[in-house]
Amino acid sequence: MLKQESITDGLTGLRNRRYFDQRISEEVALSRRYKLPLTLMLVDVDHFKKINDTYGHTVGDEVLKKLSQIILSVVRDSDIVARYGGEEIVIITPNTTKEDAGILAERLREKVEQTKVATIATTQEVVQVTISIGVCALSAVITDQEALLEESDQALYLAKKYGRNRVVISNW
Template identity: 45%
Template sequence: MAARRKKVLVIDDIDDDIRIIEKGLKPFDYEVLKAKSGEEGLRIAKVEQPDVILLDIMMPGIDGYKVCEELRADYATRDIPILFVSAKVETSDIIEGFQRGGDDYITKPFSLQELAARVNAAMRIKERQDNLKMMSITDELTGLYNRRYLNERLTEEIERARRYKYPISCLMLDLDHFKNVNDTYGHQVGDLVLEEFARILKDSTRVVDIIARYGGEEFLIVLPMTNLKGAQTLAERIRRNVELHRFAKDLALPVTVSVGCAQLDPTKGDEMDPELLIKLADKALYEAKKRRNTIACA
């Protein structure tokens, strides 16, 4: 599979400046995205997730300083390197650029070689940061998110659901009698089962869903913009996919999953609390495990 082209978003209201930047970056085969206002730049950044942003300061509407602050305040864009490219050359302007969240500051007019060198350096730094971040937020065995990161994201998604008034649901899943697999076949086979189960979860869910290994053989999925009925539908899909899957070494012991479903809906007066959502899902899972390979809802 071919590697994804790196994206550079240029936010500048002057066409000639955009063309000059494109010329300087052309030898590196970056995909150059263009926005002629701060508002347009914010929209594109959130959707396209560029690797680097080149940001002018003096623009109609919201200026570059404000755009930078908004990019840093949004979870989806807060870690993207931002390089100010501006005709404002006073030391105070440059200092303000860094104070507002910029990672570098290039003054106009600029050398194309210097521009390219700074963008390339920002790309390298971001790649290293992305690798380190992925290691810190994922479970080593399954490649799913870890519990610490899950708690962080759940808090953010609960707040977003509260603000925009849409339901959010949660599935808590547990592999039934998983200890028997470890005791019968050994932990190496048990680990293979966990890896395969993680792949089933990834294949069964949407891109926006947040899947984490919660502990041992317990997993949790956060479902933004999903009501309880939608959560139940997904839970049944996962349960069925596990039932049909041929696990490592064609285990003689059946591998099944029990699922607890829960929902919080701000339009129904629910308390929008992440701990409450997990508690409800855990309670539902407890009921499901009494019967094994079933789904229960809080």
């Protein structure tokens, strides 16, 4: 039980950053050794600060919990989902090409967009959110976990820059 708690994010129930850091290095090593594809997705809730400022942190927490449930319902059992920090969630998709990860990311984006993530108790106002996703795969250029994370982050930045509620796949 202690081991489980040490690798789990208390709010979302997802794996935590410590677990992610360990697993990404393991997955990169496996991928390189056996020449298997490996893709990383970085997911960010659009305008999350506005949600917290408008509805309060309790609603913000509910949004993160619901988002986590949605992600877990869409990804495969073999995928590794972890809370990266704040409202960012990272998904490691072993043995997955960048193209297939892009399809998965788009399916996830659409499901989140269509889902009611919270309801304000006093007003019955429905809270819906959108997400932006940056996708990157190991390649001849992206050869280690640092580059994979950095390039996924750059793709996420472009998704936000170009209007949010979108998936951007790295060219590398």
